[in-house]
Amino acid sequence: MQVTPTPTPVRSASAAVLPEPARKPETSSKAHVSSLPPWGLLPSQIPPRLELLPGPSSLELFRRSRRIAAWGFASYGVVVVAAFIIVGQPGPVTLFAMVTLVVAGAVFGLAGPPYVERIKDEQRAGYTVWRQNTLWKPQVDAETGFVIRPAGARALSLQEEAAALTRVREIARYLDDR
Secondary structure, eight states: OOOOOOOOOOOTSSSSSOOOOOOOOOOOSSOOOSOOOTTTGGGGGSOOBBOSSSSSOOOHHHHHHHHHHHHHHHHHHHHHHHHHHHOOOOHHHHHHHHHHHHHHHHHHHHHHHHHHHHHHHHHHHBBBSSSSSTTSSOOETTOOEEEEEOOTTTOHHHHHHHHHHHHHHHHHHHHHOO
16 A cells, blocks of 8 residues: 655745735633623523612622721821821820721711611612622622522522622623623
8 A cells, every 4th residue: 555645735936925814813811701602592591680779789888998998097007107207206196096096986886887778778678799698688799680699599609609790790791782
């Protein structure tokens, strides 16, 4: 049995050089891969959607209050250090620091964290946006209102919650584009 090599095409110097096919622009290595099928969704694949209360969710209010507290503590530290540098004696600076802490604590204590009342409002409305501690209410995505964990189900892990949020937000985009 004799094997004959496949002939390779020979280009002459006068042959036209074909341009390379156009390439897609390179994207980052973390390209978005949709979890939705390319043909769309069946109605049975769309989770229930609840009407959300107007305004920011309790989770958003909680995140805002954490940012405000972090900036407040950082500012407080800067002011105390600056006061100590300017005054040069620990007595007046310590008095200033203590009075400031007591006043801030009284204001925050009387007003309460802003998200606590919102949590109660959300529970009265029949849902929660929190992953834990409210398992008797359905957990919804605060942006879309889609249920990501039904009432009574076990709490989602962080990874499960992130995957569920990604999926329902894709569903919302899909439904908005129709």
